[in-house]
Amino acid sequence: MKPTLITNQIRSLRFTAGEMTQADLADRIGVTRQTVIAIEQGRYSPSLEIAFRIAHVFGVGLDDVFQYPSSLPEEPA
Amino acid sequence: MKPTLITNQIRSLRFTAGEMTQADLADRIGVTRQTVIAIEQGRYSPSLEIAFRIAHVFGVGLDDVFQYPSSLPEEPA
DNA sequence: ACACCGAGTCAAAGTTTCTTTACATGATCC
DNA sequence: GGATCATGTAAAGAAACTTTGACTCGGTGT
Numbered sequence: 001m002k003p004t005l006i007t008n009q010i011r012s013l014r015f016t017a018g019e020m021t022q023a024d025l026a027d028r029i030g031v032t033r034q035t036v037i038a039i040e041q042g043r044y045s046p047s048l049e050i051a052f053r054i055a056h057v058f059g060v061g062l063d064d065v066f067q068y069p070s071s072l073p074e075e076p077a
Numbered sequence: 078m079k080p081t082l083i084t085n086q087i088r089s090l091r092f093t094a095g096e097m098t099q100a101d102l103a104d105r106i107g108v109t110r111q112t113v114i115a116i117e118q119g120r121y122s123p124s125l126e127i128a129f130r131i132a133h134v135f136g137v138g139l140d141d142v143f144q145y146p147s148s149l150p151e152e153p154a
Numbered sequence: 155a156c157a158c159c160g161a162g163t164c165a166a167a168g169t170t171t172c173t174t175t176a177c178a179t180g181a182t183c184c
Numbered sequence: 185g186g187a188t189c190a191t192g193t194a195a196a197g198a199a200a201c202t203t204t205g206a207c208t209c210g211g212t213g214t
Contacts, residue, residue: 006125021160032203037162044201045125047170048083052145062139068129098190109173114192121171124200 004045007067011040013058029053081122084144088117090135106130 014020020028026036031050039046039054045066046054055065091097097105103113108127116123116131122143123131132142 004126006129022162023160033161034163034204035202038202041162047201048122048125048128048143049081049145050201051125051128052083052143056145062143066125066129066139068126068133099192100190110191111174111193112172115172118192124171127172 004042005069006045007042007069008039008065009067010036010054010065013060013065017058025054025057028057081119082146083122084119084146085116085142086144087113087131087142090137090142094135102131102134105134 010025014022014025022036022040023033026033029036029050030053035046035050038044039050045051051062051066055062058065087102091099091102099113099117100110103110106113106127107130112123112127115121116127122128128139128143132139135142
Protein backbone atom coordinates (compact mmCIF):
# COMPACT_ATOMS: atom_id res chain seq x y z
CA MET A 1 0.00 0.00 0.00
CA LYS A 2 1.05 3.53 -0.66
CA PRO A 3 1.89 5.35 2.58
CA THR A 4 -0.42 8.33 2.53
CA LEU A 5 0.81 11.91 2.77
CA ILE A 6 -2.53 13.19 3.89
CA THR A 7 -3.11 13.83 7.57
CA ASN A 8 -6.46 13.96 9.32
CA GLN A 9 -8.16 15.10 12.52
CA ILE A 10 -10.54 12.22 12.88
CA ARG A 11 -9.39 11.16 16.30
CA SER A 12 -9.73 14.66 17.72
CA LEU A 13 -13.07 15.14 16.04
CA ARG A 14 -14.37 11.90 17.49
CA PHE A 15 -13.61 13.02 21.02
CA THR A 16 -14.76 16.61 20.68
CA ALA A 17 -17.91 15.26 19.08
CA GLY A 18 -19.00 13.56 22.24
CA GLU A 19 -16.91 10.50 22.88
CA MET A 20 -17.80 8.77 19.68
CA THR A 21 -16.18 5.36 19.40
CA GLN A 22 -14.53 4.04 16.27
CA ALA A 23 -17.31 1.52 15.89
CA ASP A 24 -19.88 4.30 16.18
CA LEU A 25 -18.18 6.37 13.54
CA ALA A 26 -17.76 3.39 11.28
CA ASP A 27 -21.44 2.72 11.58
CA ARG A 28 -22.47 6.28 10.87
CA ILE A 29 -20.39 6.61 7.74
CA GLY A 30 -21.26 3.14 6.58
CA VAL A 31 -17.85 1.46 6.61
CA THR A 32 -16.25 -1.13 8.83
CA ARG A 33 -14.30 -0.56 11.98
CA GLN A 34 -11.12 -1.67 10.25
CA THR A 35 -11.49 1.08 7.70
CA VAL A 36 -11.90 3.76 10.35
CA ILE A 37 -8.84 2.49 12.21
CA ALA A 38 -6.70 2.43 9.08
CA ILE A 39 -7.77 5.89 7.96
CA GLU A 40 -7.46 7.39 11.44
CA GLN A 41 -3.91 6.10 11.64
CA GLY A 42 -3.07 7.39 8.19
CA ARG A 43 -2.29 3.99 6.77
CA TYR A 44 -4.05 5.10 3.65
CA SER A 45 -6.28 7.90 2.49
CA PRO A 46 -9.93 7.10 1.97
CA SER A 47 -11.92 7.54 -1.20
CA LEU A 48 -13.41 10.97 -1.74
CA GLU A 49 -16.83 9.56 -1.07
CA ILE A 50 -15.90 8.28 2.37
CA ALA A 51 -14.00 11.46 3.10
CA PHE A 52 -17.18 13.40 2.42
CA ARG A 53 -19.24 11.15 4.64
CA ILE A 54 -16.79 11.61 7.49
CA ALA A 55 -16.86 15.39 7.19
CA HIS A 56 -20.63 15.22 6.95
CA VAL A 57 -20.96 13.26 10.20
CA PHE A 58 -18.90 15.84 12.09
CA GLY A 59 -20.65 18.69 10.34
CA VAL A 60 -17.44 20.26 9.08
CA GLY A 61 -15.76 20.86 5.72
CA LEU A 62 -13.42 18.46 4.03
CA ASP A 63 -10.47 20.72 4.74
CA ASP A 64 -11.24 20.60 8.44
CA VAL A 65 -10.81 16.85 8.48
CA PHE A 66 -8.05 16.24 5.97
CA GLN A 67 -4.87 18.18 5.25
CA TYR A 68 -2.66 17.82 2.22
CA PRO A 69 0.99 18.84 2.77
CA SER A 70 0.76 22.34 1.34
CA SER A 71 3.57 22.70 -1.14
CA LEU A 72 4.40 19.44 -2.79
CA PRO A 73 5.66 18.66 -6.26
CA GLU A 74 2.65 17.73 -8.35
CA GLU A 75 4.07 14.28 -8.88
CA PRO A 76 7.26 13.36 -7.08
CA ALA A 77 9.32 11.77 -9.80
CA MET B 78 -18.72 0.21 -11.22
CA LYS B 79 -20.48 2.25 -8.60
CA PRO B 80 -22.01 5.34 -10.17
CA THR B 81 -20.67 8.21 -8.12
CA LEU B 82 -22.96 10.65 -6.34
CA ILE B 83 -20.31 13.31 -6.15
CA THR B 84 -20.39 16.10 -8.69
CA ASN B 85 -17.48 18.30 -9.70
CA GLN B 86 -16.60 21.54 -11.45
CA ILE B 87 -13.49 20.37 -13.17
CA ARG B 88 -14.66 21.15 -16.67
CA SER B 89 -15.61 24.72 -15.74
CA LEU B 90 -12.41 25.19 -13.78
CA ARG B 91 -10.36 24.01 -16.74
CA PHE B 92 -11.84 26.65 -18.98
CA THR B 93 -11.84 29.52 -16.50
CA ALA B 94 -8.26 28.60 -15.69
CA GLY B 95 -7.07 29.53 -19.13
CA GLU B 96 -8.19 26.94 -21.63
CA MET B 97 -6.43 24.08 -20.01
CA THR B 98 -6.89 20.85 -21.93
CA GLN B 99 -7.64 17.51 -20.32
CA ALA B 100 -4.19 16.31 -21.28
CA ASP B 101 -2.66 19.39 -19.64
CA LEU B 102 -4.55 18.83 -16.44
CA ALA B 103 -3.75 15.13 -16.43
CA ASP B 104 -0.11 16.00 -16.75
CA ARG B 105 -0.16 18.56 -13.98
CA ILE B 106 -1.81 16.31 -11.46
CA GLY B 107 0.21 13.31 -12.51
CA VAL B 108 -2.46 11.00 -13.85
CA THR B 109 -3.45 9.86 -17.30
CA ARG B 110 -5.88 11.57 -19.62
CA GLN B 111 -8.35 8.72 -19.19
CA THR B 112 -8.48 9.33 -15.47
CA VAL B 113 -9.28 13.00 -15.97
CA ILE B 114 -12.02 12.15 -18.46
CA ALA B 115 -13.58 9.55 -16.16
CA ILE B 116 -13.53 11.84 -13.14
CA GLU B 117 -14.75 14.85 -15.09
CA GLN B 118 -17.67 12.81 -16.35
CA GLY B 119 -18.44 11.50 -12.90
CA ARG B 120 -17.89 7.88 -13.80
CA TYR B 121 -16.21 7.49 -10.47
CA SER B 122 -14.91 9.67 -7.68
CA PRO B 123 -11.17 10.02 -7.39
CA SER B 124 -9.06 9.13 -4.41
CA LEU B 125 -8.68 11.84 -1.82
CA GLU B 126 -5.09 12.26 -2.86
CA ILE B 127 -5.95 12.99 -6.47
CA ALA B 128 -8.83 15.19 -5.41
CA PHE B 129 -6.38 17.27 -3.40
CA ARG B 130 -3.99 17.54 -6.32
CA ILE B 131 -6.75 18.75 -8.59
CA ALA B 132 -7.86 21.42 -6.14
CA HIS B 133 -4.23 22.37 -5.69
CA VAL B 134 -3.69 22.89 -9.42
CA PHE B 135 -6.64 25.26 -9.63
CA GLY B 136 -5.67 26.94 -6.39
CA VAL B 137 -9.03 26.38 -4.75
CA GLY B 138 -10.42 24.33 -1.87
CA LEU B 139 -11.71 20.81 -2.14
CA ASP B 140 -15.26 21.98 -1.67
CA ASP B 141 -14.93 24.28 -4.65
CA VAL B 142 -14.16 21.35 -6.91
CA PHE B 143 -16.30 18.55 -5.52
CA GLN B 144 -19.82 18.57 -4.12
CA TYR B 145 -21.49 15.86 -2.11
CA PRO B 146 -25.30 15.81 -2.35
CA SER B 147 -26.08 17.64 0.88
CA SER B 148 -28.69 15.60 2.71
CA LEU B 149 -28.27 11.97 2.06
CA PRO B 150 -28.85 8.98 4.28
CA GLU B 151 -25.49 8.05 5.69
CA GLU B 152 -25.66 4.70 4.01
CA PRO B 153 -28.58 4.00 1.71
CA ALA B 154 -29.67 0.55 2.80
C1' DA C 155 -11.34 -15.25 37.89
C1' DC C 156 -14.44 -14.24 34.13
C1' DA C 157 -16.93 -11.39 30.87
C1' DC C 158 -17.26 -7.17 28.30
C1' DC C 159 -15.80 -3.11 25.63
C1' DG C 160 -12.77 -0.02 23.00
C1' DA C 161 -8.83 -0.24 20.44
C1' DG C 162 -5.43 -2.42 17.49
C1' DT C 163 -3.15 -6.16 14.29
C1' DC C 164 -2.93 -9.52 10.56
C1' DA C 165 -4.19 -11.87 6.33
C1' DA C 166 -7.13 -13.10 2.51
C1' DA C 167 -10.80 -11.95 -0.54
C1' DG C 168 -13.56 -8.52 -2.93
C1' DT C 169 -14.48 -3.98 -5.06
C1' DT C 170 -13.17 0.43 -6.91
C1' DT C 171 -9.86 3.37 -8.95
C1' DC C 172 -6.02 4.08 -12.06
C1' DT C 173 -3.03 2.87 -16.11
C1' DT C 174 -2.04 1.45 -20.70
C1' DT C 175 -3.14 0.71 -25.34
C1' DA C 176 -5.85 1.19 -29.26
C1' DC C 177 -9.40 3.20 -31.92
C1' DA C 178 -13.39 6.89 -33.24
C1' DT C 179 -15.31 11.59 -33.77
C1' DG C 180 -15.63 16.57 -34.98
C1' DA C 181 -12.99 20.81 -35.70
C1' DT C 182 -9.34 23.18 -37.75
C1' DC C 183 -5.50 24.00 -40.78
C1' DC C 184 -2.48 23.02 -44.80
C1' DG D 185 -8.17 15.33 -49.22
C1' DG D 186 -4.80 14.55 -45.46
C1' DA D 187 -2.83 15.97 -40.93
C1' DT D 188 -3.40 17.49 -36.34
C1' DC D 189 -5.63 18.42 -31.93
C1' DA D 190 -9.17 17.85 -28.21
C1' DT D 191 -12.36 14.80 -26.69
C1' DG D 192 -14.52 10.34 -26.14
C1' DT D 193 -14.99 4.93 -25.77
C1' DA D 194 -13.55 0.32 -24.64
C1' DA D 195 -10.98 -3.51 -22.49
C1' DA D 196 -7.35 -5.72 -19.83
C1' DG D 197 -4.43 -5.45 -16.00
C1' DA D 198 -2.30 -3.25 -11.94
C1' DA D 199 -2.68 -0.77 -7.78
C1' DA D 200 -5.33 1.07 -4.04
C1' DC D 201 -9.22 0.82 -1.01
C1' DT D 202 -12.71 -1.89 1.71
C1' DT D 203 -14.55 -5.96 3.89
C1' DT D 204 -14.54 -10.18 6.54
C1' DG D 205 -13.02 -12.94 10.23
C1' DA D 206 -9.85 -14.23 13.80
C1' DC D 207 -6.95 -12.77 17.24
C1' DT D 208 -4.44 -9.71 21.01
C1' DC D 209 -4.25 -6.26 24.77
C1' DG D 210 -5.57 -3.01 28.63
C1' DG D 211 -9.30 -1.33 31.40
C1' DT D 212 -13.79 -1.86 33.81
C1' DG D 213 -17.18 -4.23 36.24
C1' DT D 214 -19.41 -8.55 38.38
